[in-house]
Amino acid sequence: MELAAFASFAVLVVAWLIAPTKTAVVHIESVKKAAEAAQAA
Amino acid sequence: MENINAGDTAWLLASAALVMLMTPALGFFYGGLVRRKNVLATIMHSFFILCLISVQWVLWGYSLAFGPDHGGLIGGFDWLSLRGVGQTPNPDYAPTVPHLGFMVFQMMFAVITPALITGAFAERKRFKAFVVFTLLWATFVYDPVAHWVWGVGGWLRVLGTLDFAGGTVVHITSGVSALVAALVLGRRKGLGSIPIEPHDATMTVLGASLLWFGWFGFNAGSAINAGGLAANAFVVTNTAAAMAALTWMTVSWLHKGAPSVLGAAAGAVAGLVAITPASGYVDVSAAILIGLGAGTFCYVGIQLTKRLKVDDALDVFGVHGIGGMWGALATGIFATVAVNSAAADGLAFGNPAQLGVQAIAVLASVTYSAVMTFVILKLIDVFVGLRVPEDEEVLGLDASQHREAAYTI
Numbered sequence: 497m498e499l500a501a502f503a504s505f506a507v508l509v510v511a512w513l514i515a516p517t518k519t520a521v522v523h524i525e526s527v528k529k530a531a532e533a534a535q536a537a
Numbered sequence: 538m539e540n541i542n543a544g545d546t547a548w549l550l551a552s553a554a555l556v557m558l559m560t561p562a563l564g565f566f567y568g569g570l571v572r573r574k575n576v577l578a579t580i581m582h583s584f585f586i587l588c589l590i591s592v593q594w595v596l597w598g599y600s601l602a603f604g605p606d607h608g609g610l611i612g613g614f615d616w617l618s619l620r621g622v623g624q625t626p627n628p629d630y631a632p633t634v635p636h637l638g639f640m641v642f643q644m645m646f647a648v649i650t651p652a653l654i655t656g657a658f659a660e661r662k663r664f665k666a667f668v669v670f671t672l673l674w675a676t677f678v679y680d681p682v683a684h685w686v687w688g689v690g691g692w693l694r695v696l697g698t699l700d701f702a703g704g705t706v707v708h709i710t711s712g713v714s715a716l717v718a719a720l721v722l723g724r725r726k727g728l729g730s731i732p733i734e735p736h737d738a739t740m741t742v743l744g745a746s747l748l749w750f751g752w753f754g755f756n757a758g759s760a761i762n763a764g765g766l767a768a769n770a771f772v773v774t775n776t777a778a779a780m781a782a783l784t785w786m787t788v789s790w791l792h793k794g795a796p797s798v799l800g801a802a803a804g805a806v807a808g809l810v811a812i813t814p815a816s817g818y819v820d821v822s823a824a825i826l827i828g829l830g831a832g833t834f835c836y837v838g839i840q841l842t843k844r845l846k847v848d849d850a851l852d853v854f855g856v857h858g859i860g861g862m863w864g865a866l867a868t869g870i871f872a873t874v875a876v877n878s879a880a881a882d883g884l885a886f887g888n889p890a891q892l893g894v895q896a897i898a899v900l901a902s903v904t905y906s907a908v909m910t911f912v913i914l915k916l917i918d919v920f921v922g923l924r925v926p927e928d929e930e931v932l933g934l935d936a937s938q939h940r941e942a943a944y945t946i
Contacts, residue, residue, distance in 0.1 A: 497871075498822045501825035508784065525734055
């Protein structure tokens, strides 16, 4: 069981290394409105 | 009084206070996830339940759950309004602390359980319907199931079910009831066509952090003494919460392209849910695996629920239902007498029968909670009406149900 515990944590560490570093921008309504307001000002 | 142990009593009373904190923390966890027009109503669900069940529990709830047994099913009325529950320890439940201390510790569990369900019907339930539902649900679902699992003579306890701090009693009952409530109430107006976003993610993360803090009382307090078992429960609780948070964040990162903050918070709660029944029976390696499973299964479960277009608004079934079932079954896999000599080994230690017992407990609690919740909701719909009218839903529950606003700035 100790081995499985170490292995599962190792899997997470590897996943962090291969996970995307640049993400597509997601349009969150409140964020979009704030950006528009800032632009208008 | 000579049997009372000061350390045990101090720890149990402090644990009761820690568990009490979890209910307002849940209010903030849920409050941040709803739109700003519903935040006050959502927090009120938790705060109101803290008050309502505090009174229900001392009047009849504790007696039904822990009072002298009737057929393995219910506790009866012997301890109504705490008659006979005093400063002397009850040797069956807590031999070294005052019976009143054990009662108030259990009260806080009875309080938070119906509060968990409120996340499923957030932003659309009539307040009066919520009040009646909570009182009926606590009496006809929570109290009997608590007796089955924890009450002396309860049929699941006699069968050998292991549920250290409430995986079956608290999380499966509330999670399954939440799914039924979401199905009976139907979807929120505009869901899928207008953006429905959490209004304050910081409030949610703070709520999750306070839940985590309170959970040390929930699980380590369930040892009912200030000894090694409490320390084990404390350590495995923290480990599973951390591992599940890391796992959920990682799975969501790989799935959606970004490491979600709300995902990490939800993952921590899922890990806390899953370790709850196991915390007095498993070691730290098992806690890591339980956390890994919680972060994965709960995340996948929520994606499936959303795909089926069930509006479980704040993912109560995904976190508490699925997390609770995984925790109950994982207890049957990873339990070991090396941690708790009064318990039993699980599948991983050569006792597959324990997994079967845990599966029976899961099946019984799922079926009973689902049927009873459906009946209660249908009755309330006939006599009170479950949902607010459409115009009130659009206006928001803070204004329509409470005539107040959360923010004036």
